[in-house]
Structures are given as C-alpha cells and as structure tokens.
Amino acid sequence: MRPHLTKLSIALALSAAFMSHAYAAKDAVIAVDRTFTTLDPYDANDTISQAVAKSFYQGLLGFDKNMKMVPVLADSYKASKDGLVYTFVLKKGIKFQDGTDFNAEAVKLNFDRVTNPDNKLKRYTLYKNIAKTEAVDANTVRFTLKEPFSPFINSLAHPSAVIISPAALAKYGKDIGQHPVGTGPFKFVEWKQTDYVKGEKFAGYWRKGYPKVDSITWRPVVDNNSRSAIMQTGEANFTYPVPAEQVALLKGKPNLEITVSPSIVHRFVALNTLQKPFDNPKVRVALNYAINKDALIKVVYGGYAIPAEGVIPKDVQFSTKLGPWPYNPVKARELLKEAGYPNGFDSTLWSAFTDTTSQKAIQFIQQQLRVISVNVQVQALESGQRVEKVESWQDPATAPMRMLYIGWSASTGEADWALRPLLASESFPPKSYNTGYYKNAAVDAGIAKALVEVNPAAKAQIYSEVQQQIWKDAPWINLATLQLVSARTKNFSGFYVMPDQSFNFDEIELK
Structure with a gap:
C-alpha cells in the first residue's frame, strides 16, 4: 500500500499546488x-490612502469612474426646502465584513465620530457643518445642518465619507486605521x-x-x-x-x-506667506514669472500635463480660467528688486512626495529659480516627515515650511473643496491644508458666502471673484494640471x- 499512498500523496500535493497557483x-x-499613511479614510490626508481604503469601505454615495455621483449604500435621499435637513433611505440586508449589520445607527456613529472636534480627525473640516445625525429607524438616517451648505451631497460622495463597522470602532478605537472593517x-x-x-x-x-x-x-x-x-x-x-x-x-x-486620461489634479508650490520673503506679494508673483511651465511639463511630466490655467483645474465645477502665468525671468528680477531683494535670496523647497517624478520637479524648480538668484535647498519629505513638519504643525508663527511642492484634487468635484481646505484662513494646519498660511478677508468672505448660495449663476460669480483675488495675491507658484497615465x-x-x-x-x- 505504501507505493500507492505515495502516488496519492504526490497527486494531492500537485493538486494543492495547482489550486494555489490558480488562486494566485x-x-x-x-x-x-x-x-500609505492610514486606512481610516476620515483621518487620511492623501488621495492614495483613501483610494486603497475603498477596497474595504463604502459610503452612502460615491462617484463612478467619470466622477458622476451614484448611490452606493443609500437607495435614495431628499432635502428640505430650506437646505438644512437631508433624509436618506438605506439599502437593506447589507453586512459588514465582521458579520454585524449595516444600518442607520452605524451611519450615525460614524458621522458623530468625525463631527466631534475632540477626535481631531483630518476630515473634520469637510463635515463640521453637520449639527446632528439621527437614526430615524433602522433604514432611515437624517442629517441636520447648522446652516445651508450647498456642497453637502458632494461631500457625502467624497471617498472619506465611508461607514466603518461600529463593532470594529469599539474594538480598535484609535487604531482603526490599521484594522479596516467595512461593507x-x-x-x-x-x-x-x-x-x-x-x-x-x-x-x-x-x-x-x-x-x-x-x-x-x-x-x-x-x-x-x-x-x-x-x-x-x-x-x-x-x-x-x-x-x-x-x-x-x-x-x-x-x-x-x-x-x-484628463484630471483635476493641480500641482503647485505653496509659499509660507507669514514668513519673509514670501510675506511680500511681489516676491510671490516674481516666482510665478520665474518658472517656465512649458519646459517643466516637457522635462518633468513628459508632456502629460497642461500649464495651470487658474487656481482650480478647468474640470472642477465653478472653476475660472485666469492664466497661465507667462514665463518672464526679466519681469521676475524687476519684481524682486522692487520688493527689496535685488540680489535674490536663499530658502528651502520641500516636496510632499518622494517619488522620482516629484524629485525631478523640485530639482527643475531649483534650477529655474537660480536664474533669478533665488537659491533653494531641496528635500523630498517622507510621509511621516510631511505629517510632522507640515500637516501637524501647531503654531503658524514657527512653521518650518518655506516652499512646498504639493498637489490637490477636489474629490467632491466642485469648487468648495478646491478652495476652502487650501486657502481659507480657518484651514491653517493642523486643522486642514492651508500650508502657506494664506489669509485674505475678501477670500474668506467669498468662500463662506458661496457655501450658502443655492443659485448656480450667483455661486459662479462669487467663486470667480474669489479665484481672481487669489490669483492676484499669488500664495502659490501655480504649475500644472496633470494628465493621468496608467x-x-x-x-x-x-x-x-x-x-x-x-x-x-x-x-x-x-x-
């Protein structure tokens, strides 16, 4: 029997190997x-971490591949006439991966978590206008806002607005970012x-x-x-x-x-407007003139980008075309002289990313700025360094960041999320991502006004005025809108x- 058993064992082993190969x-x-920084979408500050988290999580709404809004865990919703109350009917019979039921209480728990400022979640800003979330019954949830907020539905389609298993939140607490459990x-x-x-x-x-x-x-x-x-x-x-x-x-x-494929990914260099010499608008405008955007696109992005035409990429709702900034190093030198820097200055340029393309970008910018006697030391930050030195910095007055090569994509598809997290004065780190500490009272007022404006034409006019003011103030070196090559x-x-x-x-x- 031994030879027979041996042949059988070999056959089973081969079968197991085949099955393993088929699985692989x-x-x-x-x-x-x-x-990746975290698998908790409510605490993620980068698109890639939220993208990976989509493997495990879903929200009430979402976007399809073309960023058209679609229902996911919700069947339907309705809004009150005053724009303050949104009621969602949920899909039935859905389970979390730990076997617990998806229901209105789970939705309430997640939004109570993100809207509690004591939790200090990075996406708090996106949802802070929610006054309360109520489980009307097992399959109905109601959001009441503090004031009308026209992008609210877009916010619920954002990849951070997912529903985490209440049992998992209870079990893992602050460590949920390493133990994702969703639907x-x-x-x-x-x-x-x-x-x-x-x-x-x-x-x-x-x-x-x-x-x-x-x-x-x-x-x-x-x-x-x-x-x-x-x-x-x-x-x-x-x-x-x-x-x-x-x-x-x-x-x-x-x-x-x-x-x-086209994108809404904006690449720019944020300038610390609280620190010399970047507190001077003429210096910031000079740096915009100093970068040859066409050459940057050719050398760094291989032609797969277009020069930035404004503060917001053209395919984001309510964007306004304002540029691009022309390449004019002579004008740049003149402005530096007028600002009191005839011999240029020294500074540092960080990249928020360590990939090879980003490193090429900061080296290219370094070379371009050298032409106008602006000498920068460059460094690509690891994700932990970026979080520590930029996003989590507590005191704007002592922030070590001077120039930061970074990018943004408004994952709600509209102008609010392209402006408010980056350019409103309420969004200084560590609350949000105004890493240049830019502040303009007219811009703040316009952003706030647009949030409660329901007339599309009036909203477009407000956002146009806001973007024109930002472009004039030049808190960033506006570089390019990427094309996506996969x-x-x-x-x-x-x-x-x-x-x-x-x-x-x-x-x-x-x-």
Whole structure:
C-alpha cells in the first residue's frame, strides 16, 4: 500500500499546488508611487490612502469612474426646502465584513465620530457643518445642518465619507486605521507598512458575483524604474502613475496597454506667506514669472500635463480660467528688486512626495529659480516627515515650511473643496491644508458666502471673484494640471484612474 499512498500523496500535493497557483492568478496587484499613511479614510490626508481604503469601505454615495455621483449604500435621499435637513433611505440586508449589520445607527456613529472636534480627525473640516445625525429607524438616517451648505451631497460622495463597522470602532478605537472593517468588496488581511496592503474577497459582499478576483494587493513602489519593471515582468497588473520616460517602453510591450486620461489634479508650490520673503506679494508673483511651465511639463511630466490655467483645474465645477502665468525671468528680477531683494535670496523647497517624478520637479524648480538668484535647498519629505513638519504643525508663527511642492484634487468635484481646505484662513494646519498660511478677508468672505448660495449663476460669480483675488495675491507658484497615465496588463479590466487621482474598481476582473 505504501507505493500507492505515495502516488496519492504526490497527486494531492500537485493538486494543492495547482489550486494555489490558480488562486494566485486571481490576485490583482496594483503598483502605486507612494506609501500609505492610514486606512481610516476620515483621518487620511492623501488621495492614495483613501483610494486603497475603498477596497474595504463604502459610503452612502460615491462617484463612478467619470466622477458622476451614484448611490452606493443609500437607495435614495431628499432635502428640505430650506437646505438644512437631508433624509436618506438605506439599502437593506447589507453586512459588514465582521458579520454585524449595516444600518442607520452605524451611519450615525460614524458621522458623530468625525463631527466631534475632540477626535481631531483630518476630515473634520469637510463635515463640521453637520449639527446632528439621527437614526430615524433602522433604514432611515437624517442629517441636520447648522446652516445651508450647498456642497453637502458632494461631500457625502467624497471617498472619506465611508461607514466603518461600529463593532470594529469599539474594538480598535484609535487604531482603526490599521484594522479596516467595512461593507466593501474585500476583507482586510494584512498591511506591511512599506511592502503592501492585502485584502481577500469578501464572501458576504452585498453585490452578488463581485468582486471577480480572489484578492487585491496594493504595492507602494516609489522608484519609477522599479514600478515599470514589475509591470513588464507581470508581477503587477496595474500601475499608476506611469512615469513619462517609461511610456514609450511600456507601449512597446505586447501584454500591456497604456491609458491617458484628463484630471483635476493641480500641482503647485505653496509659499509660507507669514514668513519673509514670501510675506511680500511681489516676491510671490516674481516666482510665478520665474518658472517656465512649458519646459517643466516637457522635462518633468513628459508632456502629460497642461500649464495651470487658474487656481482650480478647468474640470472642477465653478472653476475660472485666469492664466497661465507667462514665463518672464526679466519681469521676475524687476519684481524682486522692487520688493527689496535685488540680489535674490536663499530658502528651502520641500516636496510632499518622494517619488522620482516629484524629485525631478523640485530639482527643475531649483534650477529655474537660480536664474533669478533665488537659491533653494531641496528635500523630498517622507510621509511621516510631511505629517510632522507640515500637516501637524501647531503654531503658524514657527512653521518650518518655506516652499512646498504639493498637489490637490477636489474629490467632491466642485469648487468648495478646491478652495476652502487650501486657502481659507480657518484651514491653517493642523486643522486642514492651508500650508502657506494664506489669509485674505475678501477670500474668506467669498468662500463662506458661496457655501450658502443655492443659485448656480450667483455661486459662479462669487467663486470667480474669489479665484481672481487669489490669483492676484499669488500664495502659490501655480504649475500644472496633470494628465493621468496608467498601464495595465491586457488580461486585467475594470480598474480606472478617476479624474481626482483616486481609483474605481467596482468591476475589477482578471482573466
């Protein structure tokens, strides 16, 4: 019997190996260019962390791949005539990944958490206008606002507005960012900080037949060449962004497909307007004249961008075209002289990102500024450094940041979230992301007025005036609006880069 058992054992081993291989073949591997900070969307300050969290979480509303609003956990909603009360009817029969029920109490708990300022969650600003959240019954939830807030529905479609399992919140507390439990298509497996985040197919997912893969693995690969290499070897199924210098190479690979799509991703350099010399508007305007945007786009982004035409990218609702700033180093020197800096000055330029493209960007800017005798030392901040030195800094007067290369995408699709977190004086760190500490009373008043204005034409006029004032004050060096370049293996489908640089993978499939 021993030989027979041995053959049987071998057959079973081979069968197990085959099954293991088949399972691995349905692991969707996504390579991105930066590490993740948290898997708690309410406390995430970066688009990529919120995008990864979509594996596990969903909200009442969401956006499709073209950023058209769609219902997700809600069936319907209605708003009161005065714009203060929003009532949502929820889908029934949905379970969290820990087996607990999704219901109105779960919704209430999550919004009570984010609207409590004592919790100091980074997305508090987006939801602070909620006066109270009530569970009317098991399947009905009611939001009452402090005052009319026209972008409220857009805010609920933002990727941070997810519903976390109440049982998980009770169990993990402040550590929920390392233990995501939601209603999404994947159940959390593991997060190794610099290596990967992994989720497995959630067997109890409410959308029957989905997801069409067994697992998803998110791999942060900061180096452009390495990210390109794992696409060529088949170690990854999708990557974003594809560095410009790698596009031609990847286009030539028969198993890969390149996609270029428009975006609402704005790249700029925030200037610390509280500190010399950036407290002088002439200096800030001079720096805008000093950067050749067309050359920047060619050298750094490989042509896959357009010069910034305003404070807000053109595809964001209520944006106003104001530029781009022309390249004029002679004018830049004149303005520096008028500001009292005829011989230029020295400063520091940080990048909020460590990927290769961002490092190229700050080096290019460094070279351009040298032409007008502005000498900057450059440094790419790791995510922990960025949080410590920029986003969590408590005292504006002592903030060490002078110049910061950074980006933003208004993930609600409208102007409020492109302006208020970045340029309202209420949004100084650590409350939000006005990292240049810009303050203008007229801008503050306009942003506040637009929030309660329900007439679209009047709202557009308010936002236009606000953007014109900001453009004149030049608190940023406005650089470019990116185009989104991604690559996928041809056996992989249903995964898209959205205009805000997030991802949509509701229909993800690996054949």
